[in-house]
Amino acid sequence: MKHIVALCVLFATVDALYRNVVYFHEWSPLTNNFTVMDMDASRITHINYAFAYPNDNGTLWFEYPDTAFKRVYGQDLGPTAVQGNFGQLNEFKRRNRHVRVLLSLGGWGYNDIFVKIAANSTLRGIFVKNTVTLITNLGLDGIDIDWEFPTSSTVNDFYSLLQDFRTAFNQLPFTAEITIAAGSSNDWGSTQVKKVCEIVDSVNVMSYDFSGPFWSKVTSHLANLYTDAKAPNGIKISVNSTIQFYVQQGCPSSKVVMGLPIYGASFENTNGLYESFSKPTQGSHKPDGYWDYKSLPFPGMREQVDTTIQATYFYDSTKKMFVTYDSPATVQAKAKYLKDNSLGGAMFWEISADAPSGSNRSLITTLYNALGAENMNTALNNIKYPTSIYSNIRAEESSNSSTNQSNVHPMSPSNTPNSATNLKSSLTTAFFITIAFLL
Numbered sequence: 419m420k421h422i423v424a425l426c427v428l429f430a431t432v433d434a435l436y437r438n439v440v441y442f443h444e445w446s447p448l449t450n451n452f453t454v455m456d457m458d459a460s461r462i463t464h465i466n467y468a469f470a471y472p473n474d475n476g477t478l479w480f481e482y483p484d485t486a487f488k489r490v491y492g493q494d495l496g497p498t499a500v501q502g503n504f505g506q507l508n509e510f511k512r513r514n515r516h517v518r519v520l521l522s523l524g525g526w527g528y529n530d531i532f533v534k535i536a537a538n539s540t541l542r543g544i545f546v547k548n549t550v551t552l553i554t555n556l557g558l559d560g561i562d563i564d565w566e567f568p569t570s571s572t573v574n575d576f577y578s579l580l581q582d583f584r585t586a587f588n589q590l591p592f593t594a595e596i597t598i599a600a601g602s603s604n605d606w607g608s609t610q611v612k613k614v615c616e617i618v619d620s621v622n623v624m625s626y627d628f629s630g631p632f633w634s635k636v637t638s639h640l641a642n643l644y645t646d647a648k649a650p651n652g653i654k655i656s657v658n659s660t661i662q663f664y665v666q667q668g669c670p671s672s673k674v675v676m677g678l679p680i681y682g683a684s685f686e687n688t689n690g691l692y693e694s695f696s697k698p699t700q701g702s703h704k705p706d707g708y709w710d711y712k713s714l715p716f717p718g719m720r721e722q723v724d725t726t727i728q729a730t731y732f733y734d735s736t737k738k739m740f741v742t743y744d745s746p747a748t749v750q751a752k753a754k755y756l757k758d759n760s761l762g763g764a765m766f767w768e769i770s771a772d773a774p775s776g777s778n779r780s781l782i783t784t785l786y787n788a789l790g791a792e793n794m795n796t797a798l799n800n801i802k803y804p805t806s807i808y809s810n811i812r813a814e815e816s817s818n819s820s821t822n823q824s825n826v827h828p829m830s831p832s833n834t835p836n837s838a839t840n841l842k843s844s845l846t847t848a849f850f851i852t853i854a855f856l857l
């Protein structure tokens with residue numbers, strides 16, 4: 419009698435649930451005629467509101483308070499309501515229950531203030547309390563800390579700040595998220611990287627700005643996926659190297675979110691890639707060399723994609739200008755990378771500069787389509803803020819009479835509670851099916 423044992427091992431990978439995070443600029447209604455209601459909710463999971471800035475006494479402030487709190491959209495909701503961006507976000511959240519809105523704290527230039535607050539437990543307490551008051555008044559779902567950047571000498575204090583936030587958020591009657599915007603690398607050491615990754619919901623890596631018209635020595639790519647073997651000495655950075663930095667330091671890949679630019683950087687008086695250039699004199703909003711993606715490539719220019727390293731650019735030989743950015747082609751490659759490496763999703767800076775969401779140029783839509791609607795993290799946001807000082811945030815029903823509560827967003831999230839969805843999202847499951855045949 420002959421026994422043949424065949425062992426079949428079948429791997430079935432269940433896709434993780436991805437975030438598609440977009441930054442919304444407080445000032446985009448002013449600079450880009452782009453309001454909260456202009457965002458296409460169906461393609462996004464999180465909005466990071468940029469910014470609430472910290473003061474060194476632990477209070478927070480907004481740069482354009484009228485745009486943030488007062489501007490009337492449609493019907494005037496009256497003096498007891500918050501209007502402006504936050505009034506619209508309240509409405510937006512009720513209409514799009516799968517979109518969570520986080521308040522981004524900080525941004526470039528606030529390192530000294532964060533250092534001071536984080537080092538002092540009294541100040542930390544004041545800062546955390548003020549932030550919690552803000553998000554519960556404004557009807558938000560958590561925070562995104564943009565401290566640029568904690569170093570090995572301040573990372574312990576950063577961790578204490580994160581702990582204080584987590585403790586305070588655990589007292590809230592809803593799930594409040596904590597995410598951070600992280601630099602392309604850091605000097606924290608893997609123990610600290612692991613601790614930070616453990617306490618936050620996601621680490622949004624700023625895997626862009628690899629070159630800049632103010633500080634680069636020669637022209638180079640803004641956000642190439644892979645390192646270019648042909649690059650001059652010293653230019654070794656890539657999306658892959660910055661993402662792998664966090665993974666290799668012990669950050670769970672499901673918490674690592676890839677940052678993508680929705681803008682281009684231009685270099686003037688240059689002969690092309692890896693060449694010298696002069697200081698910027700042009701740009702979409704200022705003469706700073708930065709362009710809204712939707713205006714690229716310039717009319718008549720041919721977009722070029724280096725498919726070896728996944729980088730998009732064009733060169734205007736008349737103007738002698740080199741422009742580097744991401745296009746649908748490179749975003750598709752990045753989406754594949756993101757899936758192949760089981761990352762937590764994508765983060766875009768920033769939504770008002772994207773091409774219309776329905777066009778095939780939209781970077782946000784390209785990414786969303788590549789990841790697949792069914793793979794998005796659609797955990798429900800919170801819309802119950804009974805203690806808010808604003809009548810429209812407190813209200814059980816929308817205060818906007820032009821709104822219909824029965825409006826359901828097109829993505830149709832399951833009614834899975836936050837915790838269950840988060841558990842699922844942190845899991846890439848492998849099923850092993852072992853079949854033994856006895857002959």
Ligand SMILES: *[C@@H]1O[C@H](CO)[C@@H](O)[C@H](O)[C@H]1NC(C)=O
Binds near residue numbers: 451456
């Ligand atoms: C701003 O955008 C709206 C549509 O969202 C449009 O109706 C209006 O004309 C625009 N205003 C300007 C000044 O471009």
Ligand SMILES: *[C@@H]1O[C@H](CO)[C@@H](O)[C@H](O)[C@H]1NC(C)=O
Binds near residue numbers: 474
């Ligand atoms: C905190 O500092 C800011 C900026 O200096 C100031 O405007 C505000 O009044 C201060 N608040 C308190 C409570 O000290």
Ligand SMILES: *[C@@H]1O[C@H](CO)[C@@H](O)[C@H](O)[C@H]1NC(C)=O
Binds near residue numbers: 492
């Ligand atoms: C109220 O609803 C209208 C119609 O959808 C919208 O245009 C407007 O922005 C909304 N206002 C607020 C404050 O949400």
Ligand SMILES: *[C@@H]1O[C@H](CO)[C@@H](O)[C@H](O)[C@H]1NC(C)=O
Binds near residue numbers: 475538539540541
């Ligand atoms: C911590 O901050 C509090 C409140 O601003 C201040 O009174 C105290 O002196 C600070 N402590 C240190 C050690 O700086």
Ligand SMILES: *[C@@H]1O[C@H](CO)[C@@H](O)[C@H](O)[C@H]1NC(C)=O
Binds near residue numbers: 659
């Ligand atoms: C991605 O980055 C890792 C770590 O830096 C490196 O080992 C690997 O070779 C890179 N992959 C590619 C395709 O460049």
Ligand SMILES: *[C@@H]1O[C@H](CO)[C@@H](O)[C@H](O)[C@H]1NC(C)=O
Binds near residue numbers: 778779
């Ligand atoms: C994108 O849309 C434009 C305009 O509708 C069309 O001409 C072009 O062929 C489309 N490109 C692709 C790759 O589908």
Ligand SMILES: *[C@@H]1O[C@H](CO)[C@@H](O)[C@H](O)[C@H]1NC(C)=O
Binds near residue numbers: 822823
């Ligand atoms: C809201 O939608 C419901 C159901 O679709 C409809 O019966 C009702 O008339 C709508 N109300 C308004 C104010 O549009």
